[in-house]
Amino acid sequence: MKIIHISFHIQEVEDITELTAAERQLIEASQQMVENAYAPYSEFQVGAALLLENGQIIKGSNQENAAYPSGLCAERVAIFSASANYPGVEMKAIAVSAKTVHHQSDQPVSPCGACRQVLLEYEFKQKQPLKMFLVGSSGKIYLVEKVSDLLPLSFTAHELGRL
Ligand code: THU
DSSP: OOOOOOOOOOEEOSOGGGSOHHHHHHHHHHHHHGGGOBOTTTOEEEEEEEEETTSOEEEEEOBOOSSGGGOBOHHHHHHHHHHHHSTTOOEEEEEEEEEESSOOOOSOOOOOHHHHHHHHHHHHHHTSOOEEEEEOTTSOEEEESOGGGGSTTOOOTTTTTOO
8 A cells, every 4th residue: 555645834924024914904804804703503703804816805704594504604705705796806815713702712713624615616716826814813823825735635627627
């Protein structure tokens, strides 16, 4: 049996001034969007902000529903909105923040599997990396250079012989 190692690295942002002004603004926007979450069932509030190449910041927050599966994560609210309103405009970075009344976590929030799949779709489509800033409630920030790092052995349009 041959072992195949798959690895990637993330960076922890130690000094926020290392980021560009646009990236800092993006992170702040995601933190503000946490307050717009409609999450009465999980009481887990998530905010997402997506920076486009044209400088626009498209925002989203999680939207829940009494019929639980009908709700949507913050990341998908933001990225679907970006693609719907600004089709073809490159997506440079997404910042995700979260908070919950139920426990204190120092760990940055990490996108669920379905969101990784959806984010990857657009990264694959634009053939340019979509950076991710994952933000913790204590201020800890992880930088992931591209979505595909978080979803190895992914299923994409390539498998379908498309794009
Ligand atoms: N949630 C997000 O918005 N993004 C994620 O990546 C993880 C989970 C939302 C979905 C649901 O409204 C709540 O958090 C609890 O799962």
